[in-house]
Amino acid sequence: MIVPVLKTSLVILKKDRAEALRLLQKHGLIMIDKEEENLKVDTQYEDNLYLRVQNALKHLKDHNGKSKAFGYQEVSYDSFVMDKENRIKLLNQVEHVVQTIETLEASNKPLGEEIKLYQAFSLLTYSTSDIKKAKYTTFKYGYITDKNKPKFEEYLIEKNIPYEYYSSSELGNALCYTALNEDSNVILDNVRSLGFEEVELPLDERPFNEYLLNLELTIESNKKEIESLNQKLVDLSHSAGELRILADQILSEKEAKLVHFNETDKTLFITGWTRQDEKDKLEKILKKSNLNYEIDFRTPREDEVPPTAVKNNKFVAPFETITNMFSVPSHIDIDPNPVMSVWFWLIFGIAMGDIGYGLVLLIGGLLFLKLKRPKGSMKNLMTVFTLSGITSIVAGILFDSFFGVSIFAAMGLPQVQVTNIMERPLELLVFSLGLGVLHIISGQILKTIQSFRLKDPLTALADGMSWIFILLGLVLAFGQPLLSMFFQGSFAANEFTKVLSYVGYGFLGVGALLIILLAGRGQKNPLKRVTSALGGLYGIANYLSDILSYSRILALSLSTAVIGYAMNLLGSMVGPAFGGFGWIFAVIIFVIGHIFNFAMGLLSAYVHDSRLQYIEFFGKFYEGNGYLFEPFSLKLENVNEVITKD
Template sequence: MKKVKLFFLENDKDQLLNELQFNALFMPDKKHYQPQNPSKSLLEVGKAIEVIESHLKKSTGNHAIVDKDTFEVQDPKYMELTQRILNKQQTFYTLEERLKSLQQVYKDLLPYKNLSVSQSRLETLRFTTVTLGYYLKTNEEAFVGHMDTLGAFSETLSSDDDYNYVAILVDKEQHEQLLSILDSMDFKFAKKLSSEKTNEELISEFNKEMTELQAQMDRITTYFESSANELGALKLLYDQLLSEETRLQISFLSTDTTLYIEGWVRSDQVDQLSDVLNKKDIAFELEARDPLPDEPVPTAMKNNRFVKPFEYITNQFSTPSAYEVDPNPSMSIWYWLIFGIMMGDVGYGIVMVLLFGAALKFGKFKGAMKDLINVFFYTGFSAIGAGLVFGSMFGAPLYTPLLEPINDPIPMLIISLIIGVIHVMHGLIIKLINSYRQKDIAGGLNDAGSWLFILMGLSLLISAMFLPMDALVKNILMYTSYG
């Protein structure tokens, strides 16, 4: 990496920043970042995308791929679409809350449907009171006895598996005594609903309103599902707004006549950065230098088409620093090889190649998901290779194989141990190189170096003891392993 200081005229500020962002060759230094809260428009578009995606029956990628000129022009109709989606979503929430409220009232009222008078009329009685509620069926005999003793009239309006729902008529003078009896029986009182209409009329009205509310919600849901065709355009708008706001977070330093910005550029891309700015006729001056000894340097990995997807796996643990060996080139080979041995079947390997190859060809996958699909596509070939060695096709034998891990596991065990030892030694060598780069040679030799010598010694000793060889060669290996 090179530390770069880029000088330019203030008139070119917007164009230069746009080119730096688009070409992704320059990483501004942290001191130039001024974090800001996301704008209202960005949050609204993000919310609209979430709403549409929540109504997708299946994920289809929905990534719009556009050229630079198209990306720089925002279409206002999609901001209007965003507002429509959010307004309908708010309407949907309102309807949903009303529906839930009605469903609860309906549920509470339904057991008392057969009450022939309105509840508000019951409240106008002068000499008697009417109490609505329910009790456990197991207490029915006791309930009837208490009502007879009190001289109260009770009518069972409905029943279910557990409860009887009743209306109790009693003189007002005996109301307190009734309440005491009901409390001792764990009687549950019905929720009061003051209305001039009978319960049956209310239930009918609630049914109609709930049906209409559900129909309105279904129409909004249909609108959201039909808007899935615009999801790619909404994601494009989101990226446009995000790109614009990201540029606004960058601040510049200044001299008497120019502005400048400091940052990092990959060593092999310094000339490429100059060419990009020259093609846009931007007046600039570029100074590049090597990092200072204690200067924190960002990591920029440069790998070929095969290795690059495996960076996703490495990054799940930790991104290597600029002062460490990039483990991805060698790790990708190990992952590819060991995954293939683990799968070890021609049929499954072919399925992986065809399935993930089709996903890469026809799917609109980006970022980490695309990297992961590439990893499985590549490992499909190693699975085919291992399957040919094992003679396996969907678990069935194809021919007499070179190795039979099930029927004759010892050769496979030996090969696995050899691969494992080489794999561990490879990791130790990388660790030793990292120690050298960080000028901790003694620490590297004491740690990784000592384990390397131990593993090499054990490997030579085991080879000399168990492999057929000339006596002289065997003695040389034995004495070397002791050293």
């Protein structure tokens, strides 16, 4: 149900600002009004610090190799708000280690490239600095490929140019040739045309082979230090929980920083909203505090649009996410969740309609909720799927389907099968359409209740009760003839069905009369009132179209059954045909096929079930366009729960 909220005004002394924010954020009972001044607050420090923490957590996760996907972290309130300084020290330590690793890795990359380039010259035992001191000759180093080597050597021999090979690598054959200074440039141009790739050796006083050895030792030393630092990150990863706390500390501090107080010379005051059922709790908490304060509660004025606070039982509450994905109820709406949750639950189960898939959904959902312990919308959605596993199992029992196998018949158990979807699909089609009529009627009942709540009885009669009478009248008047047409010999007319038909005609007449009399109630022109009445009666076409939309329930159930049967048939054909390995392939086909069928069935059931709620059900009464009651509280995106003693 939708809980009333009260406009709240709180006045405190300026000196108590920090304590008041701490107290209000700890208990999360008041939704503080957002003002333009909130957007002018500089939160760059918090934003940057939060990004640093997230980056550090990513590095720790990479080095730990363990995901928090199935971890649950709770912390006491006192621990949450304290130790920030130590957590920032931990953050700095992680960043320093990461930065050192990145520096060493960045240093190793050019060193490795240098070794790759010069490795073939490792036999060079003299210093490049000494070679550079030669007055009359020039030493050129470089590579020549095997393909170009013959012509290159022929040219050097012809010109009487001394040369020496060292070793070879993927770059080619390393060598050095010597030329007189005055001929150096001409010779270099000629040998380049023959495929010679010159390499400039770095100048160093040590023999060149020792220079290369020093590069290798430096890389090896860096690698050992990197390995040691990586192990340090592994050790630090055990403290990742502290950084997750720090991350939420920062978010919570940012949230508090964004709160804007109006002020006088000595006082500060804020306005917001409090749930009526939590008013006494808020007053009690403030009285226990050391604050000097004044607080006032009042009902919303007509020109105010309060947030929507809802309160439902444990079964209904998770389905609020389904409604909020469409639109949050407004404060004057009737809460659709108690009714919608039951319909969503039933339709989802019928659409899946298999014991095996229902068990996977139920057990898998319970394990996910137990191990992952998600929060918010994810928790609600997974709870919806888990609960829907129950109706899927029940529907599977009624359809006698266990991963597409008629399990009761195969095991010789007593038959509880109500219908066979593949052999008698018309039965489920009629049931789906009948379910649709009831679903739409329930929406019209909520429309009627909502109109009476808003003191608009004419709308309740014209747009609500009229269509309830018409839909019930259609079912009673024409239900038996339609069933007889689909199931010949099974639904013969009798005295009772004749009475029901007359009652149905009466309902149709009452409903049509209400529309004719009230559809044009807002029109003063008599002609427009008549056209409005006729247009209202034409609405029956829209309702029939809505009812036909529920045939998708049959389509979903049938597709799940057919694909499951096809995978079982294919596996049973492959197994015997190929012997031992054939049965292995049969198992693979069975597993992959049913995983695919389960995934598609889950997605289709969710999408089409939601569509039936949003269009056919909500379309009859629901306005929405509200916004959620979201109290000022601790922001927990990394930690699962903060435990408060009071």
